[in-house]
Amino acid sequence: MSELKVINLEGQLVTDSREVAEMIGKEHKELMRSIRQYSGVLTSAKLRSLDFFIPSYYNDAKKEQRPCFLLTRKGCDMVANKMIGDKGILFTAAYVTRFEEMENQIKQPISSTKALLQAALEQEERIGFVEGRVESLENNMRIDGGQEYRISKNGKSKVVECLGGIDTKAYKEISKRAFSQFWNEFKRYFEIPRYGELPKVRFDEALQFINEWSPNTAMRMEVKALNAQQHLPLGSEQQ
Structure with a gap:
């Protein structure tokens, strides 16, 4: 089982649905279908589906945009709760570990000038990433x-x-x-x-x-x- 990648998106820790699909041995389109179903149930219950699953996009090998989701820790919890057997156990262990590692990194104080500069650069990159993501979502989001x-x-x-x-x-x-x-x-x-x-x-x-x-x-x-x-x-x- 590959290592799960978790990123800090404007203070929100998330992981890509493609990463999750690969880790749990499921086709990405099948996981996307399940996530859309979960989001529909959450919305019907007047719960914020964005607290679990954030719609996003990525560029495939042909440079064409394809839909995906960014899963929060809550979203990973929901996916894991639907799994049984060893894969469910291993996935739970992996995402809990990675989310905790990232949370600990966020809590660590930045003490050196070099670290401060690095943090500033990373923040700038994240802002650019988020702005690009928002613009992409606005331009490609489908009608409701x-x-x-x-x-x-x-x-x-x-x-x-x-x-x-x-x-x-x-x-x-x-x-x-x-x-x-x-x-x-x-x-x-x-x-x-x-x-x-x-x-x-x-x-x-x-x-x-x-x-x-x-x-x-x-x-x-x-x-x-x-x-x-x-x-x-x-x-x-x-x-």
């Missing part, structure tokens, strides 16, 4: 459930509007294609696999996109023709 619902609702309303309403012939015959066209264009415009992956910073832009969207020319003509048939006088279609 409420915003996702609003995009879904507004998108559906826009498509229905462009088809003339849910009682029209166009809606009954081509709504499936219209919705497909809308969501495909939405995902292509924002370069995302699904609308729930939209970055928070582009939420207002997404609402504007929905407000200004309309089907392509061929579909607009098809909608017009179908709805015109619906309003023909009785018997005119047979003439």
Whole structure:
């Protein structure tokens, strides 16, 4: 079992979920799924999930940003409590030891000029790290459930509007294609696999996109023709 790395993030001791996954012999994506579940339960109980798990990001081998979590000691406690057998025991021993070592280092007084300078440099690096992390989170944080619902609702309303309403012939015959066209264009415009992956910073832009969207020319003509048939006088279609 590898040694767990613990860092001091603005006075909060944390460890990376990738480190934890490697230590407990679990795929990182599986641990991430579990942590999201724990966070959801905590939030539902009106507890601060950030006291346990802090959303973060890292750059993979392709220099692309990927999500991860920073676990506090409480977060490690929660993960350890879900484990059984030797791995759970060893993980508990490892994180308790590393967190205590870091806590003791923080408590030790800095007595020399060299140590003071080193501490100042480390603090500056941490500030830069945190500022970069905050900026990254702001730029890459995904929309929340409420915003996702609003995009879904507004998108559906826009498509229905462009088809003339849910009682029209166009809606009954081509709504499936219209919705497909809308969501495909939405995902292509924002370069995302699904609308729930939209970055928070582009939420207002997404609402504007929905407000200004309309089907392509061929579909607009098809909608017009179908709805015109619906309003023909009785018997005119047979003439």
